């Protein structure tokens with residue numbers, strides 16, 4: 022490696038661009054004082070990284086910029102480039118030629134550095150030349166001043182040269198870096214240890230808190246897992262029991278109602294029977310009065326007849342023949358009476374038969390009527406049952422929202438625990454009669470939209486649905502919703518045929534939700550027919566929806582929707598249907614009651630008819646016996662008559678020829694009346710007896726019913742208490758699910774465990790609750806805090822261990838470097854020491870010199886002492902002459918170069934103080950080393966010039982501006998001269 026070229030511009034006295042080519046060997050620069058020779062050495066030192074303005078012989082670094090002369094203006098920029106031949110790659114740079122440039126601007130004092138024209142940092146330059154022999158402290162640039170100061174300088178200052186020669190600068194720099202690093206590492210380690218200690222203090226209590234929190238969370242988790250399942254199971258069991266209880270309650274209520282209505286009916290029946298019995302008693306009394314009269318009448322008539330019969334008997338029994346005619350007449354009269362009585366009985370028998378037949382027929386007719394009534398009551402019962410089932414289904418649809426989506430149902434169920442939920446549009450409004458279908462199609466699915474008080478209520482409800490995975494719902498905060506209307510089109514449509522109004526006109530709703538209703542329905546037109554609807558829609562350019570009462574829709578934009586509507590899907594239609602079915606049930610119940618009354622009447626009549634028939638049959642049988650007796654008597658009288666008259670007579674002849682006596686007719690009539698009254702009284706008594714039995718049966722039934730009803734009421738009260746208890750327990754379980762676990766029952770069901778044994782699960786819940794309570798205050802955040810602190814602790818502890826490792830390896834590296842440096846330094850020092858003595862002896866022509874460590878115990882920092890004894894003199898450095906000092910310094914310089922050759926050495930008038938003989942010796946040394954070291958020598962001495970391979974003469978042809986020209990030795994001597 023050697024310096025090929027120096028290019029300067031604007032640097033000190035080099036105002037113009039100057040290029041100085043150098044060769045290997047010895048390059049001399051000569052010229053008169055002050056013409057700028059040393060500025061070249063300054064330029065080289067500057068590029069190689071000099072940072073001291075003083076070393077550059079100025080006050081500030083900008084002093085290196087050409088400051089102007091009489092004829093030239095100052096310049097703003099100084100730039101110097103050194104071009105090195107690097108074919109041997111002495112400089113660790115992958116190029117055969119290395120250009121190093123430094124530039125400085127006056128105005129902003131900005132410095133720029135380049136290596137091979139690539140911008141770089143100053144450090145890159147110092148790193149590049151380090152250990153190349155060109156670095157700071159090397160022998161590359163030695164001035165007259167430094168030569169003369171060498172001997173008198175401090176031993177420690179001198180050491181720098183030896184270090185450079187020993188090539189330990191690199192290690193020293195690395196050591197310095199390592200030491201700095203070690204300091205930083207130690208500092209960091211101390212800090213890390215402080216923090217680690219601090220964290221160790223925190224981590225213990227935090228760990229305990231964290232473990233407590235973890236126990237708490239694990240208990241909580243297990244508690245939730247079990248308790249949710251327990252609650253679900255309890256709700257399920259309770260609901261099942263409640264369902265059964267409800268069914269039983271329904272049955273009991275039904276029974277109660279049946280018994281109550283049975284009682285009312287029986288009471289009424291009993292009362293009716295009492296009335297009838299009273300009426301019968303009245304009738305019987307009257308009849309008995311009449312019977313008494315009739316019986317007296319019969320007795321009177323019979324007495325008269327007995328007298329007549331006695332007279333006749335007397336006449337017949339007398340033996341007087343002259344009275345035979347009278348006897349025959351008397352017997353004939355008797356016979357006629359018997360015939361008359363017999364005929365009367367036969368006639369009465371016939372009447373009784375007719376009456377009996379009539380009663381039998383009436384009884385049969387009444388029986389048929391009863392059957393018909395029973396049949397129609399049965400049919401009406403079935404119809405009523407169906408109507409009631411329809412009513413229950415509709416009620417269930419309306420009350421349990423079975424048609425609503427899952428999300429809407431979940432919100433309505435949890436309504437009590439959520440704030441501001443008013444209900445669905447479908448629940449809150451009702452249509453005017455006849456507009457149910459129109460309202461249904463107008464709202465569509467919006468009847469499920471949930472109205473809330475505030476927007477916040479809707480947000481909370483949505484987060485509730487999300488948390489419980491309970492589906493979706495649409496919410497309409499009543500304060501946020503904006504009402505809609507037909508605006509300017511209202512006037513137009515109002516005048517159109519078939520326009521009935523806007524949908525909201527036909528809806529009843531609470532006043533506070535008006536905005537919501539107007540938002541949904543305020544802009545929907547209702548028309549009376551599809552034709553009119555089409556016309557209206559066309560006229561308003563299909564801007565608004567038009568609906569008809571039949572449910573046809575003309576949508577915004579003009580599309581049409583229509584057809585039949587599934588009624589069950591509309592809450593409004595369902596409500597109307599419910600009203601209708603209620604009315605129907607009322608009518609059916611009324612008709613059923615009427616039929617039941619008719620049946621009772623028919624049953625009563627049946628009973629009366631059968632009693633009357635029975636009496637008739639008894640009367641008939643009695644009369645039949647009387648008629649037979651009369652017939653026998655008649656035979657007897659006829660025989661008596663034939664015996665008396667000695668002739669056979671036909672009864673018809675006797676009866677036709679005679680007229681019945683008035684008495685017999687009266688008697689017959691009296692007996693008929695008496696028998697009739699008796700029969701009537703008997704019939705009425707039998708009926709009354711029937712009523713008595715009925716009343717007794719009814720009264721005993723009433724008694725039984727009353728007692729059963731009492732039992733029923735008691736049972737109902739018990740079951741209602743049970744029901745209330747069950748409901749409140751279910752409510753309580755649901756609240757717990759909601760409050761403690763923020764869950765809907767449906768969600769809880771989806772995650773609950775089926776495999777739990779309920780009693781042991783309940784025990785576990787109790788146990789866990791106790792454990793949680795016994796934990797006291799728990800800081801759940803401690804887990805996060807502990808994790809943070811512990812990971813920080815771990816990180817810092819690792820860091821600390823890394824730092825300790827780094828510290829160890831730095832210490833080892835420093836130790837290694839110290840060993841290398843000591844080894845290199847001592848070996849180099851010793852070699853230089855030997856050479857120093859030799860060069861000294863040569864330059865001084867005898868004597869001896871040596872180098873010593875000022876502190877042998879500390880090779881790494883020891884200074885270098887010089888001991889020199891020129892021939893015949895004592896060894897005291899300060900007493901040497903200037904020339905001797907220079908010779909000693911040069912001895913050392915050459916000793917060093919001989920041990921560790923440098924590629925470039927710039928010597929600025931170092932031999933100025935030597936005598937001619939010594940200048941020559943000096944020059945010879947230069948020649949001796951010039952094959953390994955390139956010399957640039959600034960000199961005034963001819964002896965030196967004579968050894969130069971190339972000579973430059975510095976001139977100032979223009980005042981203050983240096984120019985360099987190549988000169989021959991003779992010229993050079995002249996120039997200096």
Ligand SMILES: Nc1ncnc2c1ncn2[C@@H]1O[C@H](COP(=O)(O)OP(=O)(O)OP(=O)(O)O)[C@@H](O)[C@H]1O
Pocket residue numbers: 032033034052053054055056057058059060061084085086087088089975981
């Ligand atoms: N910034 C600058 N601008 C212009 N000229 C400068 C600047 N700095 C120094 N000089 C001039 O450079 C000259 C000194 O140059 P230098 O020291 O290189 O001379 P020299 O040839 O080595 O002299 P000697 O032989 O006496 O050592 C002075 O005349 C000084 O005015």
